[in-house]
Amino acid sequence: MPTNTYQTLVEHTKKLRLLEAVSALLEWDQETYMPKGASHARAEQLELLASICHEQKTHSSYANLLASFIDLETGQLCCSHLSQQQIVSLKLLQRDYKKQAALPNKFVKQFAKLCSQSHGIWAEARQNNNFSLFAPYLEKIIEMSRQKADYIGFKDHPYDALLDHYEPDMTCAQLDPLFQALGQQLHSFVQQIQKQPRADTSILHGTFAEQQQLDFGKLILEKVGYSFDFGRLDLSTHPFSTSFHPTDSRITSRIHKTSVLDCLSAILHEAGHGLYEMGLPQDFYGTPICEAISLGIHESQSRFWETFIGQSQQFWQYFYPLLAQTFPAQLGHVSLDQFYRAMNAVHPSVIRIEADEVTYCLHILVRYEIEKALIKKELSVKDIPDMWNMLMKRFLGVEPASDQEGCLQDIHWSMGGFGYFPTYALGNLYAAQIFATFETLHPDWGQRLAKEQSLNFVTTWLRCEIHEHGHLYSAEELIKRVTGQALSPEPYLRYLKNKYTLS
């Protein structure tokens, strides 16, 4: 029996969570309301909080406290009489401690500084379509990412060490066959779809007043059970969600005056993230149990709402009449069928964030191949543009006209986020598998929406099945519990084929 009570440990980890929440609020403010002249002061505030957090995460007093419960090296528990939640928490804390402690403080600071510089350089390089400007910074980021993988350690592939940060336990050995099957089938399916007649997407464009777009977004949020008592909707350049506590989980969207769906689908996407955070078990706040499992699971919640629900016929059977009523001049002459087909038009393009459901994962596979090769020194930075274009051609059959629309389009590398992209594809696969189970259990969900005028029952189902367990299960365990099956690309491919094959 340890002399320290488990409560003492929770007090420490809760402090860390509170400090992280404070940082997240500063970042939210930065993207929403902060006066533009304040960016330097804000950077200093964030830097200080990050340094206090890292200090506390690796402090010897914390290490000693944690070590009285679990062996920091092996992860062997040193005490009994623990609940399942306590056992899982200790294992997650040990894992995180080991990783944090493996990274020298100097390295962490240096890497943070490099990324902070690189971010601005990347933005400039993208704006000026000048890859060579970004290349030397990217070079250093890759070098430090390799070094990071070495510090953390890995069994097979150095990329595994990076991937693990975003998707715990996931490895290239698991991803490679998964993504290969996915890539092949998507590729041939896209070719098949392209032979079908193309939907008229011009009907989605017009002029849609800002306030009406937002009001309609709020109506949708209300219907899906996103509570404004515990969240907010604001505007920002790039839509995002952030959470400071299950009782304060905020989302943002943006307004394109000429495209109403851009704002609405961003709202549904971010609401999926927001609802996940709102649904985490707050009695365990301050421990890893009240945290999301992985970015892949997080993304499954956003894609569940954005695409599986939000791009379905059932959803719009209810919402489209209301939307057409809100914008009679723009949509009054457009039928539900026309609207549905335009929204789901499949068209291979060069920009990831504009991709449709069918081609989206192919964009991720391009990045996955390049990232692995870079980390394993099988590709050099100067060859990225050619490799990018070649892979785009191979997977999607299109080639970007410039690096701006090619390998410079994403922010992730400039932030040192190697290993992040695969979680987007995983999110779609998890979501498809969860949605298939949901549909089996609720085949009448469209009718139910029409009758109850609410999707609260969907949110409740997700909450009971996923959110309220927090991080009690690993992604692998959760998917098996919810769907009865291990992760597989089949449900996603089946869903796409059902939806996109014209009968």
Next chain:
Amino acid sequence: MPTNTYQTLVEHTKKLRLLEAVSALLEWDQETYMPKGASHARAEQLELLASICHEQKTHSSYANLLASFIDLETGQLCCSHLSQQQIVSLKLLQRDYKKQAALPNKFVKQFAKLCSQSHGIWAEARQNNNFSLFAPYLEKIIEMSRQKADYIGFKDHPYDALLDHYEPDMTCAQLDPLFQALGQQLHSFVQQIQKQPRADTSILHGTFAEQQQLDFGKLILEKVGYSFDFGRLDLSTHPFSTSFHPTDSRITSRIHKTSVLDCLSAILHEAGHGLYEMGLPQDFYGTPICEAISLGIHESQSRFWETFIGQSQQFWQYFYPLLAQTFPAQLGHVSLDQFYRAMNAVHPSVIRIEADEVTYCLHILVRYEIEKALIKKELSVKDIPDMWNMLMKRFLGVEPASDQEGCLQDIHWSMGGFGYFPTYALGNLYAAQIFATFETLHPDWGQRLAKEQSLNFVTTWLRCEIHEHGHLYSAEELIKRVTGQALSPEPYLRYLKNKYTLS
């Protein structure tokens, strides 16, 4: 020559300032955008930051560092070759350290907890007009305030120790004669004014659309040189200003749909505070030099804009035509003269925050007398209501119908803010003295506003004379530098007599 460089010291104090800024942002968010369900989580975040701050302020490593420059007990400098800014900084830091260190950590936490509880009780007591509900909490707050005064130490009156927190160096010995002269003259002047015909204030009321009120407020802010690159205007229940850095100084206002002046004068008041913070010397950020001198000087800046400028004929000669144009239905038939007289109607009333320029300070004198007596045990809590009503009758000739409109009206006591109120009166006196100097130097300021369509020259004058010196001078030194005179109630009384005596 100390082994520690001055820069090391500044690094430490800057961290404290950054943490305080972070807390202030959390509080700003709490009053403006935070979802209502998040209040418990926010309280935990703020509590943690407060505890980290107090730890760092009293940490032995900081004390040792500071002690290598200045004797912590006597304030005697231990090193030479210091700039004026460094000398002043060290003296202010020593002073603050001595005060912080005098208070036992346990006492600080206990007092914070008591105030946090009392705040809710006070709100309930006020709502239900039930002083006896608040009385036991107030009793404890007074007891702990006395204890605080004992810990900090004082020469003549225990109230001096409390006052010093808000208005450094100010004492009852200085305030008593000042406030006595002020009280007597205001009292007889109010009686004199009441014999004059009363202005028709009904013309100020109507229905004023929210957005138009805000837009007009923003126009005023632009004309006074409040920069939205370094600030914001938002809405909150009670208007306030807050600053996280000279580059991020925000204000709020509120909208009364039936009274346009409520919003506009709140905006001008808060802009005065905001401009002061924006104008502080940011090269010295992290040291006391980049801080306001006192609450009295802060209030002088808000009152300068709100009343001396914002309730003047010159100001409205320019702005009233624009206002009447914005609200033609409500103000089209009202002349500038009618508007000006209505805005400056003098009418003794029971609520401080609704008081006019002439009676405002009398409200403060009531509170000053009561606070001093409470702290010196010359008045017991149960006798506050009678004493309040008696003093209101004596100073203002009116009596509140209930404690809700009497001794329960202000939030300050519930927050442990004994010693705060006098700074409101001081703010008016400082402002009058500064304004008299300003008018001597710029007798044509009204014409200049009409010509330049901007009050930037006023802001620039205040910045050069006051803001950009930060805390280099004490309040006493600053007032002498700017106006050539020591603080006196005469400029204020002269201003009021000139303005309110009908010729």
